[in-house]
Amino acid sequence: MSLYETLLFVHVLGAFALVAGTTAMAPFALGWGQAALERAGAVKLAMTGSILSGIGAVLTLVLGLWLVANVGYEFLRLWIVGALVFWAIAGYSNGEIAKAARAVLRGEEAAGNLRALWIADALGATVLLILMVWKPGH
């Protein structure tokens, strides 16, 4: 495997982990399957999701920037700058949901509109994928 292939594989793997983590946070943030998971189960799943998406976020960013340098793309392109903006939106939303889950674990009330945060997170990830596929302004 060449360096490019290795970087691409780990970068894409990170993107899958990011989306898996976001999905794992859905029952807690959206109140899905409350009867099945109960609040504690949903919180535990959200914490696992926050770890997954945290690892995914770091891998996508670090390996993504490394890929840009490796392939010789210019950094100041619409799709790259846009990807960084949406990565930050998704990362912030993820972090806030994880913070709320930790608060519930401590027995406190979850603050903030978790539903809106999760939707922002999911939309951010979707736009990221669109930017990576279409590469506008390349």
Added chain:
Amino acid sequence: MLAIVRPDAWNFPLFVHIGGAMALVASLVLALYGIRIARTRGDQPAAQFAFRVLWRFILPAFIVMRLGGQWIAAKEKLENSDATWIGIGFTVSDLGLLLLIIGLVLTGLMARRAKAGTSVAGAGQLRAAGIVAGILVTAYLVAIWAMTTKPG
């Protein structure tokens, strides 16, 4: 480099394929947890949740991923290619469907049993469904490796 050589007409099928694959792997993580909870508690809501994740999320995501894959393969004229990475993709996809059906049947039976009032805590069928979901996650990781590095 791919962006330079990939025609615009390939982008949407590729997006559908990758988006479906991401939803598929993400739902599998949810299913693994759901199956574990169902096996621990054994009640109807937990067993129903595990089955519903497979039925309402994993199966539709699989269909989107598979249709997107077929579409992009047709665009790239790779349907009859004997490249290793294409072979890995189709093999994982076809065997994955078989495993997914097994998982659906197992969790569906357990959801029905739990609905009838029988506890499914510790059921072997749920353990098997969990193993199937684990194998699927591993197989899809291999597919991601093949799709990104394109061996052969």
